[in-house]
Amino acid sequence: MSEWFETLDGLRERVWARLAMAALQSDVVTLATVSPESEPEARSVVLRDADPEAGTLAVYTDLESAKITSLRHHPRASFLIWDADLSLQIRAQCQVTILTGDVVAELWDDVPDYSRLSYGITPPPGQVIVESDAYQKAPDQAVFAVLSCMVDAFDIVHLGKPHRRARLMRAQSQPGEWVANWLAP
Numbered sequence: 335m336s337e338w339f340e341t342l343d344g345l346r347e348r349v350w351a352r353l354a355m356a357a358l359q360s361d362v363v364t365l366a367t368v369s370p371e372s373e374p375e376a377r378s379v380v381l382r383d384a385d386p387e388a389g390t391l392a393v394y395t396d397l398e399s400a401k402i403t404s405l406r407h408h409p410r411a412s413f414l415i416w417d418a419d420l421s422l423q424i425r426a427q428c429q430v431t432i433l434t435g436d437v438v439a440e441l442w443d444d445v446p447d448y449s450r451l452s453y454g455i456t457p458p459p460g461q462v463i464v465e466s467d468a469y470q471k472a473p474d475q476a477v478f479a480v481l482s483c484m485v486d487a488f489d490i491v492h493l494g495k496p497h498r499r500a501r502l503m504r505a506q507s508q509p510g511e512w513v514a515n516w517l518a519p
């Protein structure tokens with residue numbers, strides 16, 4: 335019986351299980367995008383959903399935040415997750431679709447009141463203000479956006495003995511299948 339990190343199938347299953355757990359626990363992960371000026375930009379976000387069957391991850395955000403401008407220019411993103419207990423680094427490259435309005439209304443209904451305050455700020459997020467508290471928050475469903483992120487590749491590192499690294503690529507020909515390779519770490 336092999337350990338999960340010794341086989342490519344074991345790694346793939348553990349990665350999706352870890353992502354599903356992260357979403358369940360509202361874990362904070364790093365989401366990186368590329369600005370319209372081609373600058374790298376990374377920020378902390380809460381992982382809201384991980385669907386192994388669809389191969390998607392989801393994040394909630396404010397439609398007026400800078401990352402939306404970036405994603406409209408370049409709808410690509412990378413997630414970074416480090417699990418110290420598992421000695422596991424997960425990087426996921428994704429194609430991002432920005433969902434708003436009616437299609438996310440049910441998700442908005444489930445957002446608790448205190449969390450809704452994260453969506454709807456005047457002036458919009460990232461604007462210069464004269465005092466640190468010179469802004470108002472009022473929940474606004476119109477600026478609630480879900481980033482639906484279709485994972486097309488994973489880069490996985492397990493810091494065991496020995497170190498192991500693997501690449502998983504979504505198979506173009508067979509939906510739901512992943513092409514896996516070991517990589518030199």
Ligand SMILES: Cc1cc2nc3c(=O)[nH]c(=O)nc-3n(C[C@H](O)[C@H](O)[C@H](O)COP(=O)(O)O)c2cc1C
Pocket residue numbers: 362375377378379380381393394395396399400401402459460
């Ligand atoms: C612990 C933590 C969790 C956060 N979660 C989210 C989140 O789920 N969605 C989000 O849009 N911003 C979240 N933020 C704020 C972002 O890190 C960032 O400051 C904000 O989204 C503006 O980023 P942007 O200007 O690159 O769009 C979080 C920040 C922290 C510190």
